[in-house]
Amino acid sequence: MAGEPQPDCLFCKIVSGDIPATIIRETDTTVAFRDINPQAPTHVLVIPRRHHPDAASLAAAEPQILADILRETANVAADEKITDTGYRVVFNTGSGAGQTVFHAHAHVLGGRGLQWPPG
Numbered sequence: 001m002a003g004e005p006q007p008d009c010l011f012c013k014i015v016s017g018d019i020p021a022t023i024i025r026e027t028d029t030t031v032a033f034r035d036i037n038p039q040a041p042t043h044v045l046v047i048p049r050r051h052h053p054d055a056a057s058l059a060a061a062e063p064q065i066l067a068d069i070l071r072e073t074a075n076v077a078a079d080e081k082i083t084d085t086g087y088r089v090v091f092n093t094g095s096g097a098g099q100t101v102f103h104a105h106a107h108v109l110g111g112r113g114l115q116w117p118p119g
C-alpha cells in the first residue's frame with residue numbers, strides 16, 4: 001500500500017536504518033543520501049520517508065511531500081556548493097526511463113557540465 005513501508009524496498013530500509021547510507025540531510029518528510037553509483041561529482045538522492053512507487057504516484061497522493069523533496073534538492077545543492085555552477089534534478093518514472101528502485105526519489109546532479117538532452 002502506498003505510504004506504508006515495503007519490506008523489499010531498498011529505500012524503505014534506508015529510511016528505517018536497516019541498510020546504511022551516507023545520509024547528508026534529513027527532515028520530518030525526507031531523507032537525502034549519496035548515490036552509491038555516482039554519475040557526477042555531486043550525486044545525491046532525495047526520497048520521501050513514506051513509500052510511493054514513483055514521482056507521479058507521490059504527486060497524486062501527497063503533493064506537499066513532493067514539494068518538500070524539491071525544497072530539499074535546493075538545500076542539497078546549496079550545501080554541496082553547486083548552486084552557482086548549476087545542477088540538475090531528475091525524477092525517473094518507470095523502468096523505461098531508468099528507474100531501478102521503485103520508491104519515489106529525486107537525483108541531484110552537479111559538479112560537472114551536464115549535456116542536453118540527457119542520456
